[in-house]
Amino acid sequence: MLAIILAADAASGAEQAAFPPFETWHFPSQVFWLVLLFGTLYIVLSRFILPSIGNTLERRESTIASDLDEAARLNDEAVQAQKAVEVSIAKAHAKARETADKARSKIDKDIAAETAKVDAEVDKKLAEAETRIAALRADAMKNVEAIASDAAESVVAKFGSKAGKADVSKAVKSALGEG
């Protein structure tokens, strides 16, 4: 079958010019249009299209680069802001602690002063009271002596003996002192 087809091809080939690419009549036309069209394509591409595409690619690259820079800058800024916030929080903490400490120490001082004052007053009152008690006691003792002396004098008188007033009081005094 292949032989039939090849024979047929050979037959048809023999009728026409054998090989179109080697026919020379169209060479000038081919060269003319090739030069014209290839030249046109070259000029259009090199003058207008390729610089424009190159420009776009460059613009894209620089846009991406500048966007990345901007992102990095904003990131830095955010980090700085966070640091600033942390610092101000720490400062606020320190200030709060200081204020609290100050208030506490002031209150402590106040308390101490008040306590001292009250203590002093109490001491003073106690001392006063003690002196008063002592005075009252001494007074009372004097009265007791007098009464005891009187009582002793009268007892002694009742027994029928006379005793000097001074002796009696002396004895009473010594008895009281012992008691």
Added chain:
Amino acid sequence: MTLFFHGVADPMKQFEVKKLFELPPIFGFDVSFTNASLWMLVGVGLCIALFGYAASRGKIVPNRLQSIGEIGYGFVADMIRSTAGEEGLRFFPFVFTLFFFILFANLIGMSPYAFTTTSHIIVTGMLALLVISIVIVFGLWKNGLKFFGLFAPSLGDMPLLGKLVIYAILIPIEIISFIARPLTLSLRLFANMLAGHILLKLFAGFAVTGVTVGGIGLLVAPLAFGMGIALNALEFLVAGLQAYVFAILTCVYLNDALHPSH
């Protein structure tokens, strides 16, 4: 049956150049607008449309089509950087034009009824000549006579006699390989596109004739059809690959013009 083959399966018919508009000759040369010119115009038009759109949109956040244009830009720029260094970027517009001109021509050729402009030796040959001319002119302009150091790579420390013997062998080889460059550059692209399209047409032809012949042909037809599909996929790969090969070899040759001492 022969008539049928004649109409459908002639694999050469797709490469025929037909005049669409007669144009007055320039300096005696016929420059008529042909189907080849039409499909070249379509390729260039699509190329300008795609990259023109990507360029004119120019948003920081691209959409898909703009992204495709910009990926093409980055692809060619990286290709030049990796083969010819940063200095090679002065040829960026040229290599870009070359790569996408060939890529669009190859891919348009994959669409049915379209003409593959790169399947003609005159087109690929002119492109290869353009590349080599730029390499030679720029190489001489930039390096002066040092450009010819390209043919005599430095050998390091070696006795003089040894150097002479090696250069006697090496320099002719280098010169021949330099002369072969435009030939291989143009033939590679031309032959790949031509052979691929012939194969596609042949297998498609087998499938159709298999069905019409009947009998054993009915068994052959599906195989041929499957083969045609597989080849179609392969041809898309070849279309991209050959454009890439052409462009990257151009970069390698331009690298020689930029830095002639290996």
